[in-house]
Amino acid sequence: MRRVRTGVWASAVALAVAASALSGCQVLSGGAGDRSEEPTATAVTAVTTTSPNLPSGYGTVFLGVDECSSFGTTSFTEVPCVGERAAARVVARHEGRVAQGPLCPPTTDFVLHISESRLTTGADEDGDGSVPQGYACMRKLQPPHPGDPGGGGGPRTIVGDCVYGTGRGEVRETACDGTGKHAPEYRVTAAVGTKSRCPDSTELYVQLGGSKPVGCAVPV
Numbered sequence: 001m002r003r004v005r006t007g008v009w010a011s012a013v014a015l016a017v018a019a020s021a022l023s024g025c026q027v028l029s030g031g032a033g034d035r036s037e038e039p040t041a042t043a044v045t046a047v048t049t050t051s052p053n054l055p056s057g058y059g060t061v062f063l064g065v066d067e068c069s070s071f072g073t074t075s076f077t078e079v080p081c082v083g084e085r086a087a088a089r090v091v092a093r094h095e096g097r098v099a100q101g102p103l104c105p106p107t108t109d110f111v112l113h114i115s116e117s118r119l120t121t122g123a124d125e126d127g128d129g130s131v132p133q134g135y136a137c138m139r140k141l142q143p144p145h146p147g148d149p150g151g152g153g154g155p156r157t158i159v160g161d162c163v164y165g166t167g168r169g170e171v172r173e174t175a176c177d178g179t180g181k182h183a184p185e186y187r188v189t190a191a192v193g194t195k196s197r198c199p200d201s202t203e204l205y206v207q208l209g210g211s212k213p214v215g216c217a218v219p220v
Helices: none
Strands: 068-070 086-095 110-114 134-140 162-165 171-174 186-192 204-207 214-219
Antiparallel strands (some): 068 086, 086 134, 110 134, 162 171, 162 186, 186 214, 204 214
């Protein structure tokens, strides 16, 4: 059923590995899209020891930019990107909490939340024996990429993504090709600075964040 265009804002919380960042759209509050294939934990505590036999950069900074993580469900380790255990690459790395830090790049597939922990062996960034709390924006080495436009996942909602209504006054992200658990109802077609810049066909305003925080969504 097509909705009448209104001036109501829609905003949502899209979760990556766990609760991550505002993303998507909804009337009151939001939730994750169809991400059953994604890990559900955030703690990253395992750290490997640096070695002269390992590729340059591996182990110097825990999950620094362009380094890779292993496959995981509850924890992740840093591994050489050329190794068979490598699953995803760090495209951005920030200290602190996701809600207080910079947004991940638009096509990030998932976010790893890095726990502050004491090390018992090996080297770390500054030699103080700890890995500070932070988060790493991850991009899978192999498809599918849920963070791509229309992919139905990722920590951010971007132009090309689709959403569905949950029946509780909110919407969540889902795959545009219909392969998700829920059929798409709206597609974000543009990102603009203010609602007034959305086209007349817009039926839902989506809070995206970033330099163009307003998403213009239409029925699909």
